[in-house]
Amino acid sequence: MTSKIIQDLEAVDKENAVAYGVGDTINVHQLIREGKKERVQRYEGVVISRRNKGNIKEVVTVRKIVDKVGVEKTFLVRSPLVSKIEIVRQASVRRAKLFYLRDRKGTKATRLKAKNEGVKANA
Amino acid sequence: MKKVVKKLGIFKKVGMTQLIMEDTGNVVSVTALKLVPSVVMDTSEENETDPKRIVLGYGTPRLSRCTKPHMGQFKKRSLDVHKWLTEVLFDQSTDTPLSVGESLSLSQFVSDERVFVRSKSKGRGFSGTIRRWNFRRGPETHGSKSHRITGSIGGGTTPGRVLKGKKMAGQYGNTMVTVQGLRVVRVDESEGLLFLAGGVPGAEGGLVVVGVGL
Numbered sequence: 001m002t003s004k005i006i007q008d009l010e011a012v013d014k015e016n017a018v019a020y021g022v023g024d025t026i027n028v029h030q031l032i033r034e035g036k037k038e039r040v041q042r043y044e045g046v047v048i049s050r051r052n053k054g055n056i057k058e059v060v061t062v063r064k065i066v067d068k069v070g071v072e073k074t075f076l077v078r079s080p081l082v083s084k085i086e087i088v089r090q091a092s093v094r095r096a097k098l099f100y101l102r103d104r105k106g107t108k109a110t111r112l113k114a115k116n117e118g119v120k121a122n123a
Numbered sequence: 124m125k126k127v128v129k130k131l132g133i134f135k136k137v138g139m140t141q142l143i144m145e146d147t148g149n150v151v152s153v154t155a156l157k158l159v160p161s162v163v164m165d166t167s168e169e170n171e172t173d174p175k176r177i178v179l180g181y182g183t184p185r186l187s188r189c190t191k192p193h194m195g196q197f198k199k200r201s202l203d204v205h206k207w208l209t210e211v212l213f214d215q216s217t218d219t220p221l222s223v224g225e226s227l228s229l230s231q232f233v234s235d236e237r238v239f240v241r242s243k244s245k246g247r248g249f250s251g252t253i254r255r256w257n258f259r260r261g262p263e264t265h266g267s268k269s270h271r272i273t274g275s276i277g278g279g280t281t282p283g284r285v286l287k288g289k290k291m292a293g294q295y296g297n298t299m300v301t302v303q304g305l306r307v308v309r310v311d312e313s314e315g316l317l318f319l320a321g322g323v324p325g326a327e328g329g330l331v332v333v334g335v336g337l
Contacts, residue, residue, distance in 0.1 A: 003327065005316070006138045006155060031148075057141055057150075081148035 018085045023093035029084035048098035127212040129336035130231045133159045133181045154323040158315040161227045175215040182206030239303045241332040242325040246297030256290040300324040
């Protein structure tokens with residue numbers, strides 16, 4: 001059992017959190033320090049895994065395809081170096097982890113059902 | 124402790140967590156320690172030289188469990204009753220010598236400082252040589268009967284005895300362990316928490332003595 005003190009230390013302000021979910025395409029702004037220079041690197045891809053939600057140790061894995069090669073990057077969401085997370089596109093998925101995308105090829109590997117797709121059709 | 128220390132604090136081990144450094148974004152595994160209330164009871168000089176023997180009271184007591192002689196020690200000095208009494212050697216020649224009635228504070232510790240830690244390790248009871256001394260085990264099958272046995276403990280006619288200090292099975296853990304050179308990562312005075320990089324011996328909730336200058 002984790003003590004209350006540790007739980008409080010690891011708790012995060014949930015109201016200011018970006019409400020992204022697994023399957024969403026997000027744009028992560030990461031601060032890169034090269035010597036004395038500082039710049040922001042942006043990385044856009046699909047969230048295939050999100051761990052330790054609601055904890056300072058929250059980690060997100062973002063996958064994208066670069067030149068037909070799958071690239072995955074994990075970000076420590078609460079790190080001061082991750083300055084911003086934007087939601088580009090939302091998708092509805094049935095899994096908590098989308099590792100099956102790794103085995104897919106072509107459009108199947110990138111296309112996910114958009115969120116509220118069914119609702120729009122009814123309206 | 125028999126050596127004179129320059130800084131001292133008595134803590135309770137809370138547990139381990141990770142801290143994200145604000146400047147670098149690095150993640151550091153830390154042990155969180157909570158300050159235990161303490162009070163300096165006596166600063167009587169051991170001798171003419173600088174090191175001084177200090178009597179400390181520490182810990183939150185259940186007053187109904189305290190004996191009158193124990194409480195009397197505190198009442199005599201009109202101090203709050205603490206659970207335990209102990210003696211330490213503290214370097215009083217520094218700028219901030221301890222005086223009677225003062226408590227050991229967190230503010231004496233600063234980030235990146237190297238400290239020593241003393242605490243009671245987890246008791247493992249009567250342990251065999253594999254757990255206690257990292258001996259290798261025997262085969263499990265193929266007719267082997269020497270699964271976890273100690274094996275040979277020395278020569279025959281020469282030397283004709285077992286060498287002193289031979290590693291054998293016995294009580295393991297539940298002893299005072301000192302770890303030196305742990306780095307202070309963060310000091311949280313409002314919460315009374317001290318964060319040390321890495322692990323600290325002993326179970327969570329156990330008493331931990333932290334200091335500088337062993």
